Amino acid sequence: MPVFEYTALDQKGKNRSGIIDADSATDARQKLKNKSLYPTSLKEAPDHLKTSSASKSKGFNINLQGFFTRVKSSEVTIMTRQLATLVGAGLPLVTAISSLLPQTPNPAFKQTLAQIKDSIVEGNSFAKALEQYPKIFSELFINMVRAGEASGALEIVLDRLADLSEKQQQLKGRIRSALAYPIFMLFLGCAVLFVLMAYIVPNITSIFDDMGQTLPGPTLFLIAMSSFIERFWWVILLLCTIVVIVIRQLIKTEKGKYTKDRLLLTFPLTGTLAQKLAVSRFGRTLGSLIENGVSLIPALGIVKNVVGNVLIADIIDEAVEDIGKGEGLGNALSKSEIFPPISIQMIQVGEQSGELEKMLNKVADIYETEVESAILAMTSMLEPLMILTMGVLMGFVVISILLPIVEMNQLVK
Numbered sequence: 001m002p003v004f005e006y007t008a009l010d011q012k013g014k015n016r017s018g019i020i021d022a023d024s025a026t027d028a029r030q031k032l033k034n035k036s037l038y039p040t041s042l043k044e045a046p047d048h049l050k051t052s053s054a055s056k057s058k059g060f061n062i063n064l065q066g067f068f069t070r071v072k073s074s075e076v077t078i079m080t081r082q083l084a085t086l087v088g089a090g091l092p093l094v095t096a097i098s099s100l101l102p103q104t105p106n107p108a109f110k111q112t113l114a115q116i117k118d119s120i121v122e123g124n125s126f127a128k129a130l131e132q133y134p135k136i137f138s139e140l141f142i143n144m145v146r147a148g149e150a151s152g153a154l155e156i157v158l159d160r161l162a163d164l165s166e167k168q169q170q171l172k173g174r175i176r177s178a179l180a181y182p183i184f185m186l187f188l189g190c191a192v193l194f195v196l197m198a199y200i201v202p203n204i205t206s207i208f209d210d211m212g213q214t215l216p217g218p219t220l221f222l223i224a225m226s227s228f229i230e231r232f233w234w235v236i237l238l239l240c241t242i243v244v245i246v247i248r249q250l251i252k253t254e255k256g257k258y259t260k261d262r263l264l265l266t267f268p269l270t271g272t273l274a275q276k277l278a279v280s281r282f283g284r285t286l287g288s289l290i291e292n293g294v295s296l297i298p299a300l301g302i303v304k305n306v307v308g309n310v311l312i313a314d315i316i317d318e319a320v321e322d323i324g325k326g327e328g329l330g331n332a333l334s335k336s337e338i339f340p341p342i343s344i345q346m347i348q349v350g351e352q353s354g355e356l357e358k359m360l361n362k363v364a365d366i367y368e369t370e371v372e373s374a375i376l377a378m379t380s381m382l383e384p385l386m387i388l389t390m391g392v393l394m395g396f397v398v399i400s401i402l403l404p405i406v407e408m409n410q411l412v413k
Contacts, residue, residue, distance in 0.1 A: 202226050272374065318332070328348065
């Protein structure tokens, strides 16, 4: 079907532009008039817009600007909070979305919201419109919106979604800020050591060539290492790049994901941290879904894609099977060693008291706090360890250079 690019005036006299599918230019004008748009310019669209429109008609919406402008989760959170406020104030959903368009600085996100608004005007539900953009709106977001529309409490659901997103972003922000300094120091230390070994040490050790005496073992080792790095530094960088690319490709495979997630859960430094982080995500997401009217088994199906660990996702799948046979959530999860005993006990108490969602949120609060504390403790140990390591390496370089000089002074005496 042909695609036309149009510029039109709406009922308020404002300019609107976009693309529309139609059999002919006459049909396109009629479709626009049905939308209360009065075309001032209409022409057949370029090929790339035809491809985009054809993909949309098949159920996929390709946002060309999205290839160049990524929509951040923080932007979605801000939009959700503003939309909840407008809908809660009594504005119709379409009017509320229209009010947000001028306040959206990201062109890709602005276009997405405009297309969502158009989809709602055409008769689709809000959740149905969001489904066309899975890279922007998560499965959790879409299902909670669907539950909010079904229960008639969309503004409450949007508020809870904003709260959930803000808490997740705050946790990520605290983790990043805690790890930023150690990572910066690691890269800075490696860079300094590389420059020292590749450029500075060769110039200093060249004076030993004319000494005509046997050099100490540490000095010979330093000269050999420095010479290797000076000659083959590009090989080292190339190998590091290849290793990173290979690892990233392996992680994308099914077996690679299992291996990575298993190592994360069993490695001494990251095991407990990864476990607590997964449990906190599980509790927060499942609690929010149940609180907003999503039944337990469909909610667990959504949660398994949020925990970020394939092994834990398999445990959730097994729990779903057990729940289908009549077991409680706490008993189903207790068969695995991944979920800590305290979290299982709290879930069981929540099931018995009929306040499962509140207990799940409390589980999330507890383990989010423990994750933050564990990261702070880990970084507090990493910082002195990195400083000590760099000090030892620098001390070895200095001693290796000074040893021949000290021996030469003793021979002179």
